[in-house]
Amino acid sequence: MGPGDAGDPAVNDVDVIRVHGQARLAGTVHVVGAKNSALKLMAAALLAPGRSVITNVPRITDIAIMGEVLRRLGCGVRFTADDPVDPMVAHGGVERSRSVVIDVPECPGAEADYDLVRRLRASICVLGPLLARRGYVRVAHPGGDAIGSRGLDMHIAGLARMGAEISGEHGFVIAEAPHGLHGAEIVLDFPSVGATENLVMAAVLARGTTTIDNAAREPEIVDICTMLNRMGARIEGAGSSTLHIVGVPALHPVRHATVGDRIVAGTWAFAAAMTRGDVTVTGVEPAFLEVALDKLVSAGGLVETRGNAFRVRMDDRPAAVDVVTLPFPGFATDLLPMAIGLAAVSAGASLITENIFDGRFMFANEMMRLGADIRTDGHHALVCGRDRLSGAPVRATDIRAGAGLIIAGLCADGITEVSHVHHVDRGYPDFVADLRALGVTVERGTVPEEPALEI
Ligand code: EPU
Numbered sequence: 001m002g003p004g005d006a007g008d009p010a011v012n013d014v015d016v017i018r019v020h021g022q023a024r025l026a027g028t029v030h031v032v033g034a035k036n037s038a039l040k041l042m043a044a045a046l047l048a049p050g051r052s053v054i055t056n057v058p059r060i061t062d063i064a065i066m067g068e069v070l071r072r073l074g075c076g077v078r079f080t081a082d083d084p085v086d087p088m089v090a091h092g093g094v095e096r097s098r099s100v101v102i103d104v105p106e107c108p109g110a111e112a113d114y115d116l117v118r119r120l121r122a123s124i125c126v127l128g129p130l131l132a133r134r135g136y137v138r139v140a141h142p143g144g145d146a147i148g149s150r151g152l153d154m155h156i157a158g159l160a161r162m163g164a165e166i167s168g169e170h171g172f173v174i175a176e177a178p179h180g181l182h183g184a185e186i187v188l189d190f191p192s193v194g195a196t197e198n199l200v201m202a203a204v205l206a207r208g209t210t211t212i213d214n215a216a217r218e219p220e221i222v223d224i225c226t227m228l229n230r231m232g233a234r235i236e237g238a239g240s241s242t243l244h245i246v247g248v249p250a251l252h253p254v255r256h257a258t259v260g261d262r263i264v265a266g267t268w269a270f271a272a273a274m275t276r277g278d279v280t281v282t283g284v285e286p287a288f289l290e291v292a293l294d295k296l297v298s299a300g301g302l303v304e305t306r307g308n309a310f311r312v313r314m315d316d317r318p319a320a321v322d323v324v325t326l327p328f329p330g331f332a333t334d335l336l337p338m339a340i341g342l343a344a345v346s347a348g349a350s351l352i353t354e355n356i357f358d359g360r361f362m363f364a365n366e367m368m369r370l371g372a373d374i375r376t377d378g379h380h381a382l383v384c385g386r387d388r389l390s391g392a393p394v395r396a397t398d399i400r401a402g403a404g405l406i407i408a409g410l411c412a413d414g415i416t417e418v419s420h421v422h423h424v425d426r427g428y429p430d431f432v433a434d435l436r437a438l439g440v441t442v443e444r445g446t447v448p449e450e451p452a453l454e455i
Contacts, residue, residue, distance in 0.1 A: 013446040016419045017432060020441035021391050021412035025277035027438045031265045031284045032058050032097035033258025035427050037220040039122045040197050041227055041258060042066050045102040046073070046129040047201060048231050050253035055083050055099040057258055059429045061422070065120040067100065069112055073126070076103035083257075096429040097258075104253070108133060114140035114171060121145060125194065127155060128201035131164060131175045138174045146398040148359030154195035158186045162199075162206055183208030183247060191216040191241070191327045197224055204233040206247040215243045218328040219288045223259040230254045260284030260308065263334040263400070264428060266292045270338035271407040271438075272312040273301045274345055279312055279438060286310040291331045295321050295339070299346060320348030320385055325355050336360050337367075337404025343383035344372035345411045352381045363401030366394040370408055370416065391416040399427035406431070410440060419447060 033056035043066070045052040057063055057079075067077040079098040110130050117123045117140040130137040142150065152173065156166050161184040164177045183206050188195060196216040201224075203210035215221070217239055225238035231254045234246040265284040272279035273296045286293065286305035293303045293310065299318040304311045320343060325333040333356035343350035344367060354360045361376045368374055371390040375382045391414035396402025402424040409416025418424075421444075424431055435442045 012449045012451070014419050014449050015421045015425075016417050016445055016447050017406055017421045017424070018415055018417045018443045018445070019406055019409040019435065021389075021409060021414055021416060023275050023410040023440045025268075025272050025275045025279050025410070025438040025440065028280040028282060029268050029434050029438060030096070030282045031261050031268070032056055032429060034058070034220055034223075034261035034263070035060060035062055036122075036193070036263070037223045038063055038258045039066050039120075040125050040220065040224050041256060042070060042100060042102060043125040043129055044201055044224055044227055044231075045253070046070070046075070046104055046108055046126065046133060047204065047228070048251040048253045049104050049106045052102050052104065052253040053099055053255040054102070055255070055257045056097050056260075057082070057100050058261065059096055059098055061426045062120055062122065063100070065116065066123065069116050069120065069123045069126060070102060072116065073109040073112070073130070074105045075108065077101070110134045110136050111138045112140060116140075117142050121150065122194075124152065124155070125197055125201070127173070127175060128159070128198035131159060131177055132181060132202045132205040135177050135180065136175070138172050141168065141171050141173055146359065146362065146401075148357040150357075154188050154190065154192050155198045158184075158188070158195060158199040158212070159202055161186050162202055162210065181206035183210040183245075185211045186213065188212065188214040190214070193218055193221065196221055196243070200225065200228065200235065200243060200245060203245040203247060204228055204235065204251065205249070206245075208247055210245045210247070212243040212245070213241065215241055216327060217241060219259055219262060219285070227254060227256040230256060260288075262288035263332060265289060265310075266332065266335045267338055267403050267407065267428070268434075269293060269296060269310070269312045270335065270342055271410065273299060273314040273318055274342050274407060275410050276314045276316070277438070280309060281312075282309040284308060291329060292335055295323060295331065299342065318342060318346040320346040320350040322351045322353075324353040327356070333357055333360060334400050337363060337400050338407065340364065340367060340372070340374065340381060340383055341404050341408040341411075343385060344370075344374070344389060344408060346385035349382060349384045352383060354379045354381075363397050363404070366397065366401065366405055367408060369394050370405070370412055372408070388413055390414065393417045393419065396420045396423045399423050403428060403431065406435075417447075
């Protein structure tokens with residue numbers, strides 16, 4: 001387990017989800033706000049003193065940790081009932097989303113310690129806003145995690161171009177700009193989501209104009225830019241590769257609704273296809289998943305889109321399709337475990353190529369325990385589809401691998417027990433209830449962690 005993970009529970013029990021195989025998913029599932037947007041929107045609130053409210057925030061562990069990060073920076077953070085969702089899609093009264101009320105002081109703290117950054121790698125996104133507000137910030141270096149090494153060089157180089165002095169000391173990144181940041185022309189080596197977000201949050205309060213070329217184009221980037229513009233920022237080009245940001249002296253607090261979670265929506269889309277089911281997903285713009293949904297059509301699925309919803313139906317065994325992950329609008333790396341799961345039960349061989357994280361295939365060994373035929377070589381995996389997988393105990397190594405193993409278990413003979421599902425809780429609000437609502441027989445429980453052997 002790496003420093004980006006939420007951490008195993010202190011007790012010697014681990015959480016498990018047991019799914020009964022040969023399932024067929026059918027019904028409607030509603031997707032709430034995106035984890036990877038809400039976390040950054042909460043950080044963006046730091047840019048304006050006063051009360052900001054972010055709605056449609058998913059009820060997941062990572063959001064609770066981000067709340068704690070903000071509290072330790074001196075903010076008041078309260079989670080309240082969310083705006084009501086359409087009763088047609090509410091699940092038996094279970095709240096999947098919350099609103100978060102953030103009271104930001106005039107002078108927030110400037111340090112995020114290792115304990116918090118270890119539990120939530122995304123807490124590095126306070127770097128940009130705190131540097132902009134305070135002129136000084138000290139954040140523990142997040143290191144890598146279970147999907148591979150995850151650098152900070154583009155965050156650091158971009159902030160340096162804006163006039164920050166950056167140093168490293170005792171595992172911390174320290175950024176200083178005592179006379180404030182200034183606008184700069186920045187070209188990213190790669191359209192990094194995190195670097196784009198940190199640099200935008202720094203640039204909105206900098207003196208002069210910042211241009212970010214080769215910026216990330218993910219819907220979550222558009223979401224944060226929309227919120228910042230509503231706070232008084234002047235950002236143009238969100239959703240394109242070039243962002244122009246004219247710095248302003250101050251921002252004001254805002255109320256903002258988080259964009260729907262395309263990765264959770266994509267997980268259900270793949271689960272529907274793999275189980276030859278029929279699932280309608282509401283709460284997310286289907287265009288965010290265009291490439292993924294096209295893959296399901298190539299695999300033989302029927303996909304209908306309407307407004308903020310789509311339906312995936314698969315009547316026969318899926319046909320093998322090749323998948324290449326790329327920054328948005330390409331196929332999302334966070335859906336890679338689902339693409340491998342689909343390939344594992346499809347007719348034929350699929351070549352799956354991962355271009356974003358070097359360790360993303362680490363979970364393939366767990367998928368092989370279910371009988372999947374996977375050979376990996378560098379950033380490629382050749383997957384030969386099998387008629388049926390075979391239920392087994394497996395271990396979740398990160399959020400998406402965990403979700404991928406659970407939905408692969410739905411296609412297996414017998415029972416699949418996925419352990420360490422606290423990873424899944426980091427990204428999927430009440431996954432078990434959604435599975436049940438779609439017709440799956442599933443239980444959640446705990447099993448004892450294997451004791452360490454003495455020598
Ligand atoms: N990279 C560098 N240097 C940098 C920044 C990034 O080398 O300065 C590399 C990374 O090591 C990685 C690649 O660039 O190999 C992409 O990193 P990026 O910065 O785009 O990703 P991130 O911001 O760390 C976010 C999501 C991930 C998602 C990726 C890609 C959050 C909290 N995380 O990570 O989500 O996979 O973008 O879309 O927004 C997840 O939700 O399970 C998850 C891992």
